[in-house]
Amino acid sequence: ATGTHVPAIVVGSGYGAAVSALRLGQAGVGTLVLEMGRAWTTPGPDGKVFCDMLNPDHRSMWFRDRTEAPVDGVLFLDLANRPIRRWAGVLDRVQFPGMGVYVGRGVGGGSLVNGGMAVVPDRACFEQVFPTVDADEMYSTWFPLANRALRVNSIPEPWFEGTDHYRYARLSRTLAGRAGYGTRLLPNVYSFEHMMREERGEAPKSALGTEVLYGNNHGKFSLDKGYLAQAVGTGNVTIAPLHRVTRVTRTATGYAITARQITEDGALVAEKRLTCDHLFLGAGSLGSTELLLRARETGDLPDLPDEVGEGWGPNGNVMAARNNNLHEPTGFKQSAIPVLAITDPVRDVIAEVAPVPAGIETYVSLYLAITRNPNRGRFTYDPGADRLDLQWTRAQAAPSVAAAKGLLDEVNAANGTTYRYDVFGGGRAFADDFCYHPLGGAVLDRVTDGHGRVHGYPNLHVTDGALVPGSLGVNPFVTITALAERNIAHVLANDL
Numbered sequence: 001a002t003g004t005h006v007p008a009i010v011v012g013s014g015y016g017a018a019v020s021a022l023r024l025g026q027a028g029v030g031t032l033v034l035e036m037g038r039a040w041t042t043p044g045p046d047g048k049v050f051c052d053m054l055n056p057d058h059r060s061m062w063f064r065d066r067t068e069a070p071v072d073g074v075l076f077l078d079l080a081n082r083p084i085r086r087w088a089g090v091l092d093r094v095q096f097p098g099m100g101v102y103v104g105r106g107v108g109g110g111s112l113v114n115g116g117m118a119v120v121p122d123r124a125c126f127e128q129v130f131p132t133v134d135a136d137e138m139y140s141t142w143f144p145l146a147n148r149a150l151r152v153n154s155i156p157e158p159w160f161e162g163t164d165h166y167r168y169a170r171l172s173r174t175l176a177g178r179a180g181y182g183t184r185l186l187p188n189v190y191s192f193e194h195m196m197r198e199e200r201g202e203a204p205k206s207a208l209g210t211e212v213l214y215g216n217n218h219g220k221f222s223l224d225k226g227y228l229a230q231a232v233g234t235g236n237v238t239i240a241p242l243h244r245v246t247r248v249t250r251t252a253t254g255y256a257i258t259a260r261q262i263t264e265d266g267a268l269v270a271e272k273r274l275t276c277d278h279l280f281l282g283a284g285s286l287g288s289t290e291l292l293l294r295a296r297e298t299g300d301l302p303d304l305p306d307e308v309g310e311g312w313g314p315n316g317n318v319m320a321a322r323n324n325n326l327h328e329p330t331g332f333k334q335s336a337i338p339v340l341a342i343t344d345p346v347r348d349v350i351a352e353v354a355p356v357p358a359g360i361e362t363y364v365s366l367y368l369a370i371t372r373n374p375n376r377g378r379f380t381y382d383p384g385a386d387r388l389d390l391q392w393t394r395a396q397a398a399p400s401v402a403a404a405k406g407l408l409d410e411v412n413a414a415n416g417t418t419y420r421y422d423v424f425g426g427g428r429a430f431a432d433d434f435c436y437h438p439l440g441g442a443v444l445d446r447v448t449d450g451h452g453r454v455h456g457y458p459n460l461h462v463t464d465g466a467l468v469p470g471s472l473g474v475n476p477f478v479t480i481t482a483l484a485e486r487n488i489a490h491v492l493a494n495d496l
């Protein structure tokens with residue numbers, strides 16, 4: 001209720017937030033988690049909590065009239081996107097002039113919608129991105145802890161080599177090999193044991209039933225099943241879904257937040273003011289940065305560092321589509337969970353082979369390339385519109401496209417194949433106008449100290465992807481989790 005005081009408030013419920021909530025709860029600190037999305041626990045009329053990619057409905061997207069899937073269609077047919085009812089759906093695409101940013105909405109944040117790829121960065125790369133973080137400690141303690149807590153597992157190779165559902169990945173490996181490129185299998189939080197049972201008909205289909213992006217009904221160990229369930233289990237943590245934090249101010253002893261509670265149809269239920277001693281921002285790169293920028297620009301927290309909003313990047317994300325030869329089909333059965341990446345050590349690219357689970361043979365190979373791009377964007381706050389803006393231009397993505405194209409040009413040359421222009425809309429083979437991996441805005445050791453404590457504001461913390469300076473070289477959630485574990489351990493030992 002409004003006016004309530006709690007020892008700790010956590011804003012958001014993605015990776016950084018979930019780690020903080022669990023460790024606070026275990027330490028006996030009364031904690032309230034405020035999440036703008038819904039709790040994905042109750043099934044719809046079809047008996048399922050989430051809808052699949054081929055049959056999207058109101059559950060798919062956050063208050064949209066039409067779905068906005070990254071893949072627009074195949075063969076210029078509008079297969080993927082369709083009209084939907086406006087509702088508190090699980091996937092959002094936050095649109096800025098030069099970039100659309102996909103994020104999860106709900107208790108569990110990005111873990112509800114993502115591909116589950118759980119990748120620890122190479123140590124050399126980590127040291128370059130986080131020069132002030134003790135890498136020995138990260139690689140001996142925090143990465144292993146994150147992998148255990150997230151229940152990361154690897155696909156059994158004999159099954160990978162034999163199953164129809166990864167023919168598309170093995171084909172991409174063969175084609176890359178002809179061009180001289182190696183590949184690697186990537187770990188995941190989706191249970192491969194479950195996936196194998198799906199294939200045998202012993203478990204309900206999720207990855208093998210075109211589910212990802214709008215949620216997985218089975219198989220995936222998302223945060224709501226792990227960290228957040230454990231946090232609630234401590235008896236000290238409460239999660240309030242459908243509560244969006246809009247404002248942060250200071251009180252004599254801590255912080256006050258304003259939260260707007262809505263229904264799943266978007267109607268306002270209440271506006272609440274709550275106070276706390278310790279405030280943890282885990283609303284993601286966009287959400288946490290927005291709260292800080294607004295607080296600085298409106299004078300609520302006027303002394304926040306100048307660097308708030310700086311250092312943003314899409315982790316060099318570029319998607320690309322190739323066309324395969326007729327005698328080398330990808331297979332119409334495709335697991336929705338990606339497991340293989342082509343590695344290009346010279347251009348510093350990993351091109352993850354993404355599924356096209358259309359249920360028909362499309363001859364398309366789809367890639368999510370993660371590239372190292374030195375360009376950074378910055379967030380600004382528009383007071384008139386009370387809106388976060390992102391200063392990022394398409395031209396800034398050029399090094400990423402060049403790197404991905406360099407690799408895939410060679411794959412095409414070695415195989416006598418071409419690109420596909422019917423997948424992303426606009427007749428393009430490379431999509432550089434959206435990303436899955438927004439990073440930065442409240443960078444570690446710039447906006448915060450070395451453990452996520454915001455400079456100038458005691459007991460105000462950033463816990464999430466906003467801490468990562470724009471580019472990591474691999475999928476980010478294991479790093480966000482490990483860093484959050486490290487930071488909260490330090491804070492609990494020293495500040496609480």
Ligand code: FDA
Nearest residue numbers: 012014015016036109110114115117245284287465475477
């Ligand atoms: P995260 O974004 O997870 O959570 C933030 C939460 O805060 C959200 O639930 C949001 O609703 C909430 N929130 C925001 N503002 C708020 C406010 N004002 N008040 C209350 N709540 C608020 N990564 C990876 O490592 N492997 C992968 O395979 C993939 N695949 C992938 C696919 C897709 C489709 C997407 C969109 C993303 C991925 N990712 C990924 C990226 C990964 O999911 C992402 O990096 C993390 O979820 C980021 O974790 P954070 O803790 O930063 O926030």
